[in-house]
Amino acid sequence: MEQQTLFESERDLPLAARLRPRTLEEVAGQTHLLGKGKILRRLIENDSVGSLIFWGPPGVGKTTLARVIALTTKAAFIDFSAVTSGIKEIKQVMERAEQNRRFGEKTILFVDEIHRFNKAQQDAFLPYVEKGSIILIGATTENPSFEVNGALLSRCKVFVLQSLTAEEIKGLLTHALTDERGFGGKNVKLDDGVLDLIANFANGDARSALTTLEMAVLNGAVTESGIEVSRETVEQCTSKKSLLYDKNGEEHYNLISALHKSMRNSDPDAAVYWLARMLEAGEDPLYVARRITRFASEDIGLADPRALEIAVAAYQACHFIGMPECSVHLTQAVVYMSVAPKSNALYSAYESAKKDALQMLAEPVPLVIRNAPTRLMKELNYGKGYKYAHDFDEKLTDMQCLPDSLKGKEYYRPTEEGLEVKFKTRLEEIKAWKKGK
Helix, strand or coil: CCCCCCCCCHHHCCHHHHCCCCCHHHCCCCHHHHCCCCHHHHHHHCCCCCCEEEECCCCCCHHHHHHHHHHHHCCEEEEEECCCCCHHHHHHHHHHHHHHHHCCCCEEEEEECHHHCCHHHHHCCHHHHHCCCCEEEEEECCCHHHHCCHHHHCCCEEEECCCCCHHHHHHHHHHHHHCCCCCCCCCEEECCCHHHHHHHHCCCCHHHHHHHHHHHHHCCEECCCCEEECHHHHHHHHCCCCCCCCCCCHHHHHHHHHHHHHHHCCCHHHHHHHHHHHHHCCCCHHHHHHHHHHHHHHHHHHHCCHHHHHHHHHHHHHHHHCCCCCHHHHHHHHHHHHHCCCCCHHHHHHHHHHHHHHHCCCCCCCHHHCCCCCHHHHHCCCCCCCCCHHHCCCCCCCCCCCCHHHCCCCCCCCCCCCCHHHHHHHHHHHHHHHHCC
16 A cells, blocks of 8 residues: 655656646547547546556556546545555455545555455455445556456446557657656756657656656756757667667568568578567567467468467566567567478468459358357258268368359469478368269
8 A cells, every 4th residue: 555754845856756747638649538538538527437457568657546536526545565465455455445435435446456466365355346345446467358357347447548659658758848847947958859759769667758857867967058868868868779669660561571581481591680680679479479470370370380379388488587588589570480490371261262252242041050049040042951060971062161252263272381291281181082972
């Protein structure tokens, strides 16, 4: 639970804490939730907020929004950490909330990193949420569908918060330089482009951006007219020479393209180099892992079906342990993809089928393979003549499964690369059997 000492003043707090928004108008980003007429804004303004889960990456305003809601609704606010609190602390807080309820006061219990609570701890909230003793607002960087108990999740509305754009963060930094709670009155001067560098480096994390700005200003050159912050100072504060890497800009796409094409060209050395360039620049390892997973099916496919298993395992490893430890798991995946046999037959099959599907959206499903769960459907010949492949020795039938207009159409054309040659042989046997019927 959050406590403040008698000797702590606002000026001693970090810049991000001093500039924490107090009203909805001061909140940066999240216009999809807080814009005029949007659902969360209406709930807050109408004082009809129920229990919520805020899901989003670090530094996007989950705690800030909870505090703004408490201020706007005039509710008691209790800040609770899943890292340092257990069931004993939960019960103590619930008793306070119950007392507040008896006196007609709402209590907002904000639980940071709610995904870190185990099932028993999460269950301890349930009765108090159900009877209205508390309005629970949980914050998580993990998918609540997997990390929050179903019983608790069903009683909460989930809102997805998005990373701030570079422009939104730049606006925050500009505000920090003029607001009295920030560096207003200190006459801070920055080299051209420095705010853009900090905004891009933050990767959507407002707290990270404000922390970087604070370090740069505190380490800036003090002159008679104020404080001067150079580009070099910012680079030293971040210890990143890769500050120019814009994760939303052209270089981001250039590097992921280089990684993808190096793997496609079976060049593990180049692939590992481009991987290192991205990770050391601060790229999200899960983004890289997702791209590798796509590559496993797009460029390898059934030439080596295990490629997809390796890619998914690498994604899970990144999810479990994060950077810098997961760099070796991504390296394993990248090298595997690079040396694996290549086939784009699956990609080509889907693209060809997609073209036909978009042009012939109304093509009816053949009656023989339609589902017939009701009597009426059976009377309409749904499923009539269906042959269950497992009832036949060859495990094959001569049923037509494509619409009449696409009869005989071929989408999947296997190559002879790697294991796909086995699939090609099997497919040829299947077609020969059907042709002979």
